[in-house]
Amino acid sequence: MSATAILNTDGTDGSAQLRLSGDWRADCAGRDAVVAAFERPAFRHAVLNGAEITDWDSRLIAFLVRLLSLCKKNNVEYTLADFPDGVPSLLDLAFAVPEHADARPPRRPRDFLVWLGETALQCRSSVGKAWDFSRRTYAAALRFAAHRAVVRKQDVLAEIQAAGAGAFPIVSLICFLIGLILAFVGSIQLKMFGAEIYVSSLVAISVTRVMGAIMTGVIMAGRTGASYAATLGSMRVNEEVDALETMGVSPFDFLVFPRVLALSLMMPLLTIYADFMGIMGGGFVGVFMLGLSPDDYFRMTLSALTMRNIVIGIVHGAVYGVIIALCGCYQGITCGRNASAVGSATTAAVVSSIVWMTVATAVLTVIFSVCGA
Amino acid sequence: MTKPFLEIKGLTVAYGENVIMHDVDFTVNERDVFIIMGGSGCGKSTLLTVLTGLKAPEKGTETFAGKPFWGNGATKADRDALMRKAGILYQSGALWSSMTLAENVAMPLEQYTDFTPAEIKDLVALKLDLVGLGGFQNYYPAEISGGMKKRAGLARALALDPQIVFFDEPSAGLDPISSKNLDDLILQIRENLRTTIVMVTHELPSIFAIGTNSIYLDARTKTVIARGNPNELLKNPPNETLEHFLTRGKK
Ligand SMILES: Nc1ncnc2c1ncn2[C@@H]1O[C@H](COP(=O)(O)OP(=O)(O)O)[C@@H](O)[C@H]1O
Numbered sequence A: 001m002s003a004t005a006i007l008n009t010d011g012t013d014g015s016a017q018l019r020l021s022g023d024w025r026a027d028c029a030g031r032d033a034v035v036a037a038f039e040r041p042a043f044r045h046a047v048l049n050g051a052e053i054t055d056w057d058s059r060l061i062a063f064l065v066r067l068l069s070l071c072k073k074n075n076v077e078y079t080l081a082d083f084p085d086g087v088p089s090l091l092d093l094a095f096a097v098p099e100h101a102d103a104r105p106p107r108r109p110r111d112f113l114v115w116l117g118e119t120a121l122q123c124r125s126s127v128g129k130a131w132d133f134s135r136r137t138y139a140a141a142l143r144f145a146a147h148r149a150v151v152r153k154q155d156v157l158a159e160i161q162a163a164g165a166g167a168f169p170i171v172s173l174i175c176f177l178i179g180l181i182l183a184f185v186g187s188i189q190l191k192m193f194g195a196e197i198y199v200s201s202l203v204a205i206s207v208t209r210v211m212g213a214i215m216t217g218v219i220m221a222g223r224t225g226a227s228y229a230a231t232l233g234s235m236r237v238n239e240e241v242d243a244l245e246t247m248g249v250s251p252f253d254f255l256v257f258p259r260v261l262a263l264s265l266m267m268p269l270l271t272i273y274a275d276f277m278g279i280m281g282g283g284f285v286g287v288f289m290l291g292l293s294p295d296d297y298f299r300m301t302l303s304a305l306t307m308r309n310i311v312i313g314i315v316h317g318a319v320y321g322v323i324i325a326l327c328g329c330y331q332g333i334t335c336g337r338n339a340s341a342v343g344s345a346t347t348a349a350v351v352s353s354i355v356w357m358t359v360a361t362a363v364l365t366v367i368f369s370v371c372g373a
Numbered sequence B: 001m002t003k004p005f006l007e008i009k010g011l012t013v014a015y016g017e018n019v020i021m022h023d024v025d026f027t028v029n030e031r032d033v034f035i036i037m038g039g040s041g042c043g044k045s046t047l048l049t050v051l052t053g054l055k056a057p058e059k060g061t062e063t064f065a066g067k068p069f070w071g072n073g074a075t076k077a078d079r080d081a082l083m084r085k086a087g088i089l090y091q092s093g094a095l096w097s098s099m100t101l102a103e104n105v106a107m108p109l110e111q112y113t114d115f116t117p118a119e120i121k122d123l124v125a126l127k128l129d130l131v132g133l134g135g136f137q138n139y140y141p142a143e144i145s146g147g148m149k150k151r152a153g154l155a156r157a158l159a160l161d162p163q164i165v166f167f168d169e170p171s172a173g174l175d176p177i178s179s180k181n182l183d184d185l186i187l188q189i190r191e192n193l194r195t196t197i198v199m200v201t202h203e204l205p206s207i208f209a210i211g212t213n214s215i216y217l218d219a220r221t222k223t224v225i226a227r228g229n230p231n232e233l234l235k236n237p238p239n240e241t242l243e244h245f246l247t248r249g250k251k
């Protein structure tokens, strides 16, 4: 028989009888109506009778806890009669510890103004934190230069390897593709003037001056910056960073600076490599699709390459390297102490690296054009 | 009266070539508080991952509530269905950090039942009340203490009215009083919710206070070297290793 709850409030003495019966492991049809009646009770005394319950599990207990809490709240007296073994003791257990006094309401989506205010305050505090972070990283760099930093040499080398040689495959793939696309799209225009051979100059100049560095930067933000944030963030969660600090080892010496050093050393080299791969990509289109001779193509490329553009590209790369490493480590070090915080830190690391790279590109462009380069 | 709930026969467990335990046999009866004892690193947690279906044994069978769980043609789907009758409390509570306690406990109910939201809310309140965390519904795991996390983990393990609950070192990291309270809570839950308990622990007071049956896994011989009620084992230890363990080497 399925679960039933029949409430009888006909009594003239202000009492109500609730008879529960059947198999309480299944749905009870009258449940909500009974709860509603107990929320605004028209009675001063309730007798709950469970003599006809055949089977039960915690659904019955949860229902009874709800009713009895309502009784307590509305000052209704209650009596439990003939419930199966175990039910009264479970109810006792449920009511044994009083409700936590500081129970909170569920979180609501925030008001726009509250959101605005909190965001503004957060911005201010994160500017402070970022300033503190940069200062301490700089101090670590000075200590490193003075050989007073606690660093493990093999850690630095491992970071250099991971940020350098480890990134070769993906940098090759993407930069080759960029050269290919630039050449292909450029050739469509240049063909109209019969000037396909200038595809080589187009690729050489654009890749070396800025495209190689930007593409490498975006790749490294996703690949290495994210991994710095995730690694340092998990170390924060596991209290590994605290362990370092309490041993008197600055995490900036031990964790942050090696990474910043590795990435800022490797990014310029990766940029040179990216330039080379981009030119190869362009050459692929030139030779196999436009039918230019490899000789002509590379002669034109060489004449378009200038030391100035290559150096500008390398400077961009070095600046991006510092930015990515700082953003990644900053997000990792300031990460919260749970799993989802590591996720947010990783996302923030990639997004903020790319934003700051854009800002840096604008600044560098202005500087170089003022200098007439 | 004593019906077997879990039957393990000839279990051999390995990580690759590295055999962790071999030829392990034991039976957990209904309403037992079954203790898996053993020194650190002898494979207790590993055994628990096998019993709960996360890791396949190399050899041997497990029967769960009369149905095949490992071996005898049991499939992943069978195991998943059977595990719905089980609750697990992990060493650290393993609460999902991005959810409130109420959401943690409600998650299995939302997944596996078609209860109405109102009823789920009542059930969540009940389970939290049972472990003494009434009113903490909207707290996040990071905002409560270690002992409370374990109790909240227990509330989640109890969400679906399990017939059996597995515990991995429930009292690790708790002070003696909290650990005693957790023991009492486990006993009350077994009594009132009619559950079977399988517990990995090396907390001697807990073992003697609540254990009704036990096995001792030996790291050297990689198999079970003693079994029975812990208090009786203390009176007549079958070998020196166990005597050493149960008396903390004092004899
Ligand atoms: N994922 C794993 N891969 C390989 N070996 C493992 C793995 N997990 C545990 N072990 C080994 O299995 C043995 C038992 O570990 P564990 O079950 O955690 O022991 P206990 O919980 O009894 O302390 C240990 O020797 C450990 O080195």
Ligand SMILES: [Mg+2]
Binding pocket: B044, B045, B046
């Ligand atoms: Mg363990």
